[in-house]
Amino acid sequence: MKKNHYLCGYFDYQQLILRKMNDRKVMNHAADNIRILAASMVEKAKSGHPGGAMGGADFINVLYSEFLEYDPENPSWEGRDRFFLDPGHMAPMLYSELALIGKFTIDELKELRQWGSPTTGHPELNVSRGIENTSGPLGQGHVYAVGAAMAAKFLAARTGNPVFEKETIYTYISDGGIEEEISQGAGRVAGFLGLNNLIMFYDSNDIQLSTECKAVTTEDTAMKYKAWGWKVIEINGNDCEQIRKALTEAKAEEKRPTIIIGKCVMGKGARKDDNSSYERNCKTHGAPLGGDAYKNTLINLGADPENPFVIFDDVKELYANRAHELKGIMTKNYAEENAWAKANPEKAAKMKDWFAGKAPVVNWNAIIQKDGDATRNASATVLSALAEQVENMVCASADLSNSDKTDGFLKKTHAFVNGDFSGAFFQAGVAELTMACCCIGMALHGGVVAACGTFFVFSDYMKPAIRMAALMEVPVKFIWTHDAFRVGEDGPTHEPVEQEAQIRLMEKMKNHSGKNSMLVLRPADAQETTEAWKLALENTTSPTGLIFSRQNIAKLPAGNDYSQADKGAYIVSGSDENPDVILVASGSEVSTLVAGAELLRKDGMKVRIVSAPSEGLFRSQSKEYQESVIFSGSKVFGMTAGLPVTLLGLVGTNGKIFGMESFGFSAPYKVLDEKLGFNGENVYNQVKSMF
Ligand SMILES: Cc1ncc(C[n+]2csc(CCOP(=O)(O)OP(=O)(O)O)c2C)c(N)n1
Ligand SMILES: [Mg+2]
Numbered sequence: 001m002k003k004n005h006y007l008c009g010y011f012d013y014q015q016l017i018l019r020k021m022n023d024r025k026v027m028n029h030a031a032d033n034i035r036i037l038a039a040s041m042v043e044k045a046k047s048g049h050p051g052g053a054m055g056g057a058d059f060i061n062v063l064y065s066e067f068l069e070y071d072p073e074n075p076s077w078e079g080r081d082r083f084f085l086d087p088g089h090m091a092p093m094l095y096s097e098l099a100l101i102g103k104f105t106i107d108e109l110k111e112l113r114q115w116g117s118p119t120t121g122h123p124e125l126n127v128s129r130g131i132e133n134t135s136g137p138l139g140q141g142h143v144y145a146v147g148a149a150m151a152a153k154f155l156a157a158r159t160g161n162p163v164f165e166k167e168t169i170y171t172y173i174s175d176g177g178i179e180e181e182i183s184q185g186a187g188r189v190a191g192f193l194g195l196n197n198l199i200m201f202y203d204s205n206d207i208q209l210s211t212e213c214k215a216v217t218t219e220d221t222a223m224k225y226k227a228w229g230w231k232v233i234e235i236n237g238n239d240c241e242q243i244r245k246a247l248t249e250a251k252a253e254e255k256r257p258t259i260i261i262g263k264c265v266m267g268k269g270a271r272k273d274d275n276s277s278y279e280r281n282c283k284t285h286g287a288p289l290g291g292d293a294y295k296n297t298l299i300n301l302g303a304d305p306e307n308p309f310v311i312f313d314d315v316k317e318l319y320a321n322r323a324h325e326l327k328g329i330m331t332k333n334y335a336e337e338n339a340w341a342k343a344n345p346e347k348a349a350k351m352k353d354w355f356a357g358k359a360p361v362v363n364w365n366a367i368i369q370k371d372g373d374a375t376r377n378a379s380a381t382v383l384s385a386l387a388e389q390v391e392n393m394v395c396a397s398a399d400l401s402n403s404d405k406t407d408g409f410l411k412k413t414h415a416f417v418n419g420d421f422s423g424a425f426f427q428a429g430v431a432e433l434t435m436a437c438c439c440i441g442m443a444l445h446g447g448v449v450a451a452c453g454t455f456f457v458f459s460d461y462m463k464p465a466i467r468m469a470a471l472m473e474v475p476v477k478f479i480w481t482h483d484a485f486r487v488g489e490d491g492p493t494h495e496p497v498e499q500e501a502q503i504r505l506m507e508k509m510k511n512h513s514g515k516n517s518m519l520v521l522r523p524a525d526a527q528e529t530t531e532a533w534k535l536a537l538e539n540t541t542s543p544t545g546l547i548f549s550r551q552n553i554a555k556l557p558a559g560n561d562y563s564q565a566d567k568g569a570y571i572v573s574g575s576d577e578n579p580d581v582i583l584v585a586s587g588s589e590v591s592t593l594v595a596g597a598e599l600l601r602k603d604g605m606k607v608r609i610v611s612a613p614s615e616g617l618f619r620s621q622s623k624e625y626q627e628s629v630i631f632s633g634s635k636v637f638g639m640t641a642g643l644p645v646t647l648l649g650l651v652g653t654n655g656k657i658f659g660m661e662s663f664g665f666s667a668p669y670k671v672l673d674e675k676l677g678f679n680g681e682n683v684y685n686q687v688k689s690m691f
Helices: 005-020 024-045 051-067 088-100 106-110 140-159 162-166 175-179 182-193 221-227 240-252 291-300 313-343 345-356 375-389 432-445 456-472 485-490 499-508 526-538 562-567 589-602 615-619 623-629 644-651 669-676 680-688
Strands: 082-085 169-174 198-204 231-236 258-263 393-397 425-427 449-455 477-481 519-521 544-547 581-585 607-611 636-639 656-658
Touching: 024 051, 024 088, 024 106, 024 240, 024 291, 024 313, 051 088, 051 169, 051 198, 051 240, 051 313, 082 088, 082 140, 082 432, 088 106, 140 162, 140 169, 140 182, 140 198, 140 345, 140 393, 140 432, 140 456, 162 313, 169 175, 175 182, 175 198, 182 221, 182 432, 198 240, 221 231, 221 258, 231 240, 240 258, 313 345, 375 393, 375 477, 375 526, 393 432, 425 432, 432 449, 432 456, 449 456, 456 477, 456 499, 456 544, 485 669, 499 519, 499 544, 499 615, 499 644, 519 526, 519 615, 526 544, 526 562, 562 615, 581 589, 581 644, 581 680, 589 607, 589 636, 589 680, 615 623, 615 644, 636 644, 636 680, 644 656, 656 680
Parallel strands: 082 169, 169 198, 198 258, 231 258, 393 425, 393 449, 449 477, 477 544, 519 544, 581 607, 581 636, 636 656
Antiparallel strands: none
């Protein structure tokens, strides 16, 4: 969506003139400097990956010394170009480059992989240091870039702020990322949507961890990306002039994402201990060059092996010049942005809030739920309100919008299409992991609240992304419907059993800020669903999982105080004083407990019912509160449509849990409820047998 041919050409021409100042000699020297630093970091750490980093040095040097536009003084400026690294093992390349632009000190480079060092084994999200994403699990990083590119297009359309129109998302992928299945989803989506603001450099060095690439693939990667609608440029990835030309062409592209396939030399410049070439060798993938090989390599690259941690003077000058250029570029960018802000003060104020990550203001009280509705329908009711009230929200679905009920959102907007991002819905196609990573990318970009839906059983397909969202503390909302065996007729493939226990493990794990790494909510009825969504939107510091039912659920007893859901677990209205037994569940099993409680009371038992939408949240409350809900020494019975272990943390080892012990079965859900014992009579029988 470049606005103006003439302006765009003029801009590129100017850039080319500036770029001529950097001659090949200094550019190669800078790339060698990166190679030297990367090899030395790994050598000193006695661990890490030098080979790929040495091969990619030329690209990253051209990118940062001539193309990437950002404000060195204001690293989180919302309109900055972003660089997403996919192969996290190339951390030494990124850290070395970031040392050239002043984000890391030489001393920090020397501390690679050590306790407390910012130069961690694989890069960890740290925008102020110039790291836009945590990387390590191959394949995910470049998909965050796809999401970020979508976010930039969306924000350009929503706000009209010209900086989003100019923003370019760069990403770097290696053979491993290209081979990962997720690249299929990313390639399809980016091509389909025509993300011309996305430029991906493929470090095609023909070498991977344990073999040469030719031992596992003969695919024509260029043809593959062409087929997805990408612009494909093939170059020598160690030639600064070819890299510059390719990046210039890619920036001028108006309709398609670009992949620059750079043939790179693994371990470029590396020498063995006998001084023969150590290039193109798998062994340099993940181990220090070692002893004399390291020394010979450094001498070959023009460094002093006794004093390798140095930035050469001409390289310092190259980057000082770039810093100066960036000042000019930023002055223009700020002027354009300020002119827009002046003309659009309301939008500008909103945009600030969006990028500050503030929880959106929603009129929750106005959301009216239908009694006894399925919680997926209740979620649709909320989503419909959010589509109208949360202007910066994007909702996605992996081809299930009419089942996972994200269509509540879709009905109020329209889907992104090639060349038009005025809508707010992302039809991801059947690609759950891609969808999750795109949403993470939108969140990493900032300014966007991202949510995505699919069946709960397919959360399995998203787990690697959920883990990364939790680690990076990005507040993506995962919407999972069809939460239990009550999916029914579709049978065991579609019936989640162990999934809730799996996902709740993330609630039990802390992130590096010391908080629960995820919030997982499974509301008990339609009204509690509104509360769950409120908690999800107010959770701006970690991902949230929302688990909803396919089938209708009877409303909790009259007078229930749903606002207590924010405690994670609470006493449902109508519970008895001084109970003989406490019944605990989440989701639709709570209403089954209510049915069982009626029978137990007829026998004169005093019963308390606890709805526990989130065990993690409950365990974060004061000990006093926890004790007031499930007190020590009490008899506790739990019912779950998941594995019994799902409720173990709440029920404890002295209580009793009735859950699913096996995969589910194919039959109408009411039949399954009866056959499997998910009814009031069985609650009665199970509880009676405890006394
Ligand atoms: C999902 C995932 N699987 C496996 C790995 C382990 N691993 C790290 S790098 C790599 C392959 C390296 O090949 P390439 O991407 O070409 O990097 P290069 O060897 O060229 O540096 C593997 C299998 C990983 N990091 N992530
Ligand atoms: Mg490789």
